[in-house]
Amino acid sequence: MLIASWNVNSVRARIENILTYIKETNPDILMLQEIKTEEKNFPKEAFKEIGYNSFIFGQKSYNGVAFLTKVKINNICLDFIKDPKKQSRIITGEINLKVKKIKIINIYVPNGNPIDSEKFDYKIKWLEMFIKNIKNIIKKKESIIISGDFNIIPEEIDCYNAKKFENDALFKIEIRKKYRELINLGLNDVFRHFYKNKIEYTYWDYFAGSWQKNNGLRIDHFLVTSNLIENLKKININKKPRSKQKPSDHTPIELEIN
DNA sequence: ATGGCTGAGCTACTCAGA
Numbered sequence: 640m641l642i643a644s645w646n647v648n649s650v651r652a653r654i655e656n657i658l659t660y661i662k663e664t665n666p667d668i669l670m671l672q673e674i675k676t677e678e679k680n681f682p683k684e685a686f687k688e689i690g691y692n693s694f695i696f697g698q699k700s701y702n703g704v705a706f707l708t709k710v711k712i713n714n715i716c717l718d719f720i721k722d723p724k725k726q727s728r729i730i731t732g733e734i735n736l737k738v739k740k741i742k743i744i745n746i747y748v749p750n751g752n753p754i755d756s757e758k759f760d761y762k763i764k765w766l767e768m769f770i771k772n773i774k775n776i777i778k779k780k781e782s783i784i785i786s787g788d789f790n791i792i793p794e795e796i797d798c799y800n801a802k803k804f805e806n807d808a809l810f811k812i813e814i815r816k817k818y819r820e821l822i823n824l825g826l827n828d829v830f831r832h833f834y835k836n837k838i839e840y841t842y843w844d845y846f847a848g849s850w851q852k853n854n855g856l857r858i859d860h861f862l863v864t865s866n867l868i869e870n871l872k873k874i875n876i877n878k879k880p881r882s883k884q885k886p887s888d889h890t891p892i893e894l895e896i897n
Numbered sequence: 898a899t900g901g902c903t904g905a906g907c908t909a910c911t912c913a914g915a
Contacts, residue, residue: 845902
């Protein structure tokens with residue numbers, strides 16, 4: 640099974656790029672972040688035509704997450720955490736992989752900049768609520784796949800210039816500690832599981848040739864519980880969509896799991 | 898060292914992104 644995750648920076652502005660990507664890659668499930676639209680304006684029909692059902696947690700202008708899927712997803716849930724700001728940042732469901740039932744969680748973590756603002760406090764709070772709920776379901780020995788735009792640079796090697804990001808909400812030590820907390824609950828960063836020291840990025844900003852200079856960040860991740868390690872086949876950061884015309888600033892990350 | 902770009906909503910400009 641191929642599961643992909645992509646922050647598309649508007650599903651409507653990106654529709655052609657997304658359709659091309661799906662046709663080329665043929666994922667079973669594509670998790671989208673930053674769809675920037677309400678469900679009523681989500682291009683469901685375009686995805687239906689190429690064989691995908693949509694499950695959407697939308698919001699006008701900002702945020703918004705969705706699953707596009709060829710396989711059955713059960714128990715879709717839009718309130719995994721109780722967001723004090725009521726922003727659309729998380730959608731969950733359940734899939735069956737052979738004999739295993741797996742909870743799939745698609746997240747768009749708040750950006751949190753600037754760090755001396757209420758936005759940073761919201762990011763911390765959001766992560767705390769998220770971790771608390773993950774902790775509870777891990778206790779029950781469930782199998783979990785979490786993916787999406789974490790807005791967290793885990794380590795120095797995940798950033799083209801760590802010094803520059805010291806006081807940025809993506810790399811601030813308090814935020815990286817939250818990521819460590821998740822890992823310490825028994826979750827595994829799949830990219831690092833396969834590639835211990837590899838430098839690869841999932842995001843390049845739109846400014847001043849960042850893409851051409853490879854000034855990137857690794858902020859989109861797949862985390863899985865340890866009971867799924869034996870099922871992992873492959874992880875790939877697919878840079879092709881970032882190289883196209885009118886790209887998202889993020890590129891998809893793809894997990895193959897059997 | 899800073900500002901560079903993009904999208905939504907709306908139609909002038911702000912907010913948000915990271």
